[in-house]
Amino acid sequence: MSAVVSLGLDFGTESVRAILVDRDGQQLAIAAVDFAHGQITDTLPGSSDPLPAHFALQAPDDWLDAAAEATRSAMSQSGVRADQIVGVGVDFTSCTMLPTTIDGTPLCQVESLASVPLAWPKLWKHHGAIQQTERMNRIANHRNESFLARYGGTIGLEWFFPKVLETIENAPQVADAAEVWLEAGDWFVWQLVGGPANELTRSSCQAGYKAMWSASEGYPSLDYFAAVHPLLAEVVANRLPGVMRSPGESAGGVCDAMAKRFGLQTGTPVSAAIIDAHSAVPGVGAADPGTLVMVLGTSSCHMLNATEFANVPGVAGVVDGGILPGMFGYETGQAAVGDAFAWLLKLVNLESFESLSEAAMKLPPGADGVACLDWMNGCRTPLMDGGVRGALTGLGLHHGPEHLYLALMEASAFGLRWIVELLRDGGVPIDRFVATGGLPHHNRAFVEVYADVLGAEIEIHPSTQGPAVGAAVLGMLAAGPDASGFRDVTEAASAMASAKSGQSDKVYPRSDRCAAYHQLYSGYRELARKLGPSNGNSAPRETAN
Known part of the structure; x- marks a missing residue:
């Protein structure tokens, strides 16, 4: 030590x-x-x-x-x-x-x-x-x-x-x-x-x-x-x-x-x-532009550094030096992820995801016709609307909890793909995906669905505590170079938080499922259009007391 x-x-x-x-x-x-x-x-x-x-x-x-x-x-x-x-x-x-x-x-x-x-x-x-x-x-x-x-x-x-x-x-x-x-x-x-x-x-x-x-x-x-x-x-x-x-x-x-x-x-x-969520960027040693750090937990935040400012509609914020010095930090996110899974578990009266995940991953993409809109707590990116609500459609008497679970995972992945397309279409490069937080380590099936929908490799950083490690990196910086030996955040993050060779769990997309999800993604976007705020999908407006 x-x-x-x-x-x-x-x-x-x-x-x-x-x-x-x-x-x-x-x-x-x-x-x-x-x-x-x-x-x-x-x-x-x-x-x-x-x-x-x-x-x-x-x-x-x-x-x-x-x-x-x-x-x-x-x-x-x-x-x-x-x-x-x-x-x-x-x-x-x-x-x-x-x-x-x-x-x-x-x-x-x-x-x-x-x-x-x-x-x-x-x-x-x-x-x-x-x-x-x-x-x-x-x-x-x-x-x-x-x-x-x-x-x-x-x-x-x-x-x-x-x-x-x-x-x-x-x-x-x-x-x-x-x-x-x-x-x-x-x-x-x-x-x-x-x-x-x-x-x-x-x-x-x-x-x-x-x-x-x-x-x-x-x-x-x-x-x-x-x-x-x-x-x-x-x-x-x-x-x-x-x-x-x-x-x-x-x-x-x-x-x-x-x-x-x-x-x-x-x-x-x-x-x-x-x-x-921003702390997870130094917390996984991601000091370079173009790496989307996905902090997956109760909700999700997807953080990205870039060398240029781009005006991207629906992005939750672009701040000069907001995450790391010398770069523009982009924040996007989804308002319900882990808490939506927990809601489903409670709804179907199950105590564990283990058997549910196993059954869900045996299903074909599309959950046998069940589709989901993942706005159970509103939509952060790209709508920035906390009032919209989610949906499950296509339900039949033959569907079970595993169908609902796969549909919910797919909806979350489709929402992420929408965010990625939004950034890339706005001129913001994304070259690498890193997942951190507790959820990726406890729910690999979820990350597999993400990789299939994105059609891209996802690295699960070995630390389950990306934000906490990032906070420690920043504490070391606050101590100053004489006490810490680090001149800047890039040096500190690389030494204290980067995954060592062979430590990251890499999840690769499966080509057959990627092709299916490419088609299903269009259906998700159409469902979002039909059930979006312009079509009256909004939580009741209540005045706080």
Whole structure:
């Protein structure tokens, strides 16, 4: 073991993982701890009142408690000492965001506001701002706002400012009390390093992809925000304190209180946060342009670096240096993947995918006539519409759970192919596919369907913890070259995260199934056209309370 170690903290939807990686890429220990309250979707803690539809909240103390426990557990497992950890990196689900007081106290911890749902952090998958997102898009398009070109022409339902506007309109007492609005990843880093609000670090990655910020233009104009709602402009002008920093850039050192809580040394450098999916790019050592890194989990994010900017309709974001320095980072994704499979498992009352996968892969492409549209949680790319809904068609009494499962896997693969075609048609090269996250390692059949539909080889990176390793890479960078020995992120990612020769599991397309899927893909696109938002396929519009 190298004496130089980095701690990566990877915040997912249900839990946090702490990973310790040395400068040679040895993963010394990993520990995962569930959040005590998980996803808050039914009722607030201690309440029996049901939450409105589409709400998904979290408890901020869960993040600190679970991260501290996971860090101490990983250090205990590995025997790594605090003085060996030279840096801390943080990746976080996004856009997960919250309002706080000026000293960083979450408003859900203010007694008078604790019973108001919108005082709590809104998880990335919180979909309560449907009406606000529609209005923001309508006004931005009417004004021909230039920032739209960086986001495929659409502001996303899960993004920062729609959630702020939702609170302004539906919980004005919370909006009035909010002195700071920020991403959860930035809040966590702020808690680790301490300091006043005007010095807190805001991640240029999170702001670039989820809050329409760019290094050249900043946030959209106050005139635009005022046209949407005067109080939204006031938030942008006065309630977004802090300094923008890139992932890998130091946000400061761990403060005394958090050093004691986590078992770290005071002053250990902490990197600016990065979005969890984006962290997987350095986490699999993909430092070159043209590699599509597919982070497959509850939902999926497909990240790509390119040397040029292209205006591609439907892409969730293009940010200069948003993933790695010196390149344009493209973000696309699918809103329901692993959670759609889990939904199906529950629906057919099965406990395991093992027998279901085996039966499904014996079926011919097309699942004996069952077709699926994979919009169970809306469509991220290319429609950027959280309101559309999925479908299963062609069902007969002879079909069983395996038909539904294959159809759902095929639909997810067809959705990915649509994304790939969108990027390539827009002039963005894709030369290589790398899969990471937990899903590819637990569900090889799913990756096989992806390879068949794409007609391309897919590498399954040997690490199941791509985002966590990426966070550790960024923590090493935050330590600086004197402590880490690395000059830049490319050097660090290559040494700490690249798969060694023969370690990647390569999944190859099968020519007979490729040909069949080429025809079936046209049917998927036609189904998407028929059931798209222009044909009335949309979730009910509900006003949050």
